[in-house]
Amino acid sequence: MKIKRRDFLKGAAGGMALLALDGQDAQAMTVQALPPEALGILFDSTLCVGCNACMTACKDANNMQPDFADGQDIWDQPVDLSPNTLNIIKKFTSGTGETKDAEVNGYAFIKRQCLHCVDPSCVTACPVSALLKDKETGIVTYNKNACIGCRYCQVACPYNIPKFDFNHIYPEIVKCQLCDHLIAEGKVSACCSACPTGASLFGKVEDLYVETRRRQQMVPGTIYEYPVTSIDSGLTHSYPAPEYIPHVYGKEELGGTQVMYMSAVGFDNFALPAYPKESFVSMSSGIQYAIYKGMVYPLVVLAGLVFMVKKNKQQEETKTAEKAKDKKEENHE
Template identity: 50%
Template sequence: MKRREFLKGALAGGALLATSSPAEARPNKTMPPEAVGLLYDSTLCIGCKACVAACKEANDMPPEFSTVEQYWDTPLDISGKTLNVIKMYKEGSGATKDSEHNGHAFMKFSCLHCVDPSCVSACPVSAMTKDPVNGIVSHDKSACIGCRYCVAACPFGVPRFQYDRPFPQITKCQLCKHRMAEGQYAACAYVCPTGATLFGKMTDLNAEAKRRLALKPGEDTEFPRGNLTTHDQSSFPAKAAKYLPQIYGDKELGGTQMIKLSAVPFEKLGMPTLPERSYAATSETMQHTLYGGLVLPLVFLGGLTFIAKRNVKNDGEDEKE
């Protein structure tokens, strides 16, 4: 078989198989009706980092030092030791809060609990799972094989690997689901003094986010604190900011269960610009297309056959000589 003939045959066979059993594009998965999550309002955040300390305590995470003195827990980013962190944006003089120019703003970084999570799709042993009722994305350390596919798959860079431990594990925010079993909720929302981080059902959180976007800048209002669904804490009185007309996480990759509001463009606060179609839906559609009709395996086997025949022919010619 000549190389040109093989390529024509392989392409023709692949095209025939692909057209005989076409793969349907998988749509984005939908959010469970009882899904819970967080609303983070950057304009209310004062950078106190009480949520960082509370997260450490609630999840028994060790301190992380970014200074030589090591007097204080000072994580700079989420890591194998830190599941939640607050970062600061500053431009120019940084004098005005929530201003893109000559201002500063804060942003919370932790797991967004995607509606259609890439980490769950990429995990080969189902160590990453999404609860069908509350939508929380969890990690089972006992099932994990340490392949780190979830680390590579997550567009937000959330799952982290403990490289500095003799028996490393994957770590990520699991929305304090162990506290929910005790009738409590996410520690970061529980301790937030201004309600910048708010816990509740996603239906309630989305309604609250839309209410805030409808407020006029400077308008006096009450911002709920703690658990929005159960109203377990007093509210925080403040003036409404000049919000961007966007709820980050409402549509990104099919939606997330941590939505965000800001007065400064999200890309400047470190949040990536993403499409509405989830990466999990795209990758699984491609896998079904390639493997569902055995197109890729047959082309691969065809290639091996061509190489084998070519080698046999060369060996025969060598013997004649």
């Protein structure tokens, strides 16, 4: 897609206006907030039994090919996210690995997929808007027809999620899009539909927040009802509450994510990084502002560029008007 000169001028003018703001305002302009109707997933590691039904359902719903790790091309056995695998269940083990959800001599499961960041670095890094955050649902979608294959999104993602598929004539980026095609039909994400225990739970992020608070107040060992499939499905299972660690991963990390995690073991065991609350997008806008604030040169260059483009545009418009006038006169003769 070609960028129209008018849009370029608007962008350039916006850039100049941004430079005129103080740092805080500039930051507020660039950081995205959670849309009120945002959708997401709550993954509760204590409920996950490692059955991999979510992985199979994901492949089925998204027409993904199997990943063969056994060398025999029999079973789908992905070892990590890949161009064929948008969602993977991984296992943490320690010592003898006997006790579920124990850090010592225990094991636990984690689900890896796109976290649908509230303020996604991949969207900001993409120079052609092939990755977009939906204004209503907050789902981060990918448009392969707009993608130029620069792979900036791969570098920018703090969770190492987007994969580059070289197996097509036109290589493309591959990542979970929360099954937005199913959501458009009034269904829920395939992984959550398939999950027999409720470990993967679909819902509005605001409702999932409420559910995380409820779970954190549960008394360990006491039986509670847990929703299955989606927060408002009406389906529940009863389980004794585990001893959750007092941290919901994704609620605050890098401005928050729409896929969140609860667990009884520390998130460092799952290689989920300990990130600050501020998003990378917000941090980088602050740095850019600090660099540009004291520099007259970029402003002068930008102003010159804007003047030049505007002048060219006026010249072209004048020429076009003159040609149209000549043609009109020719037709009258």
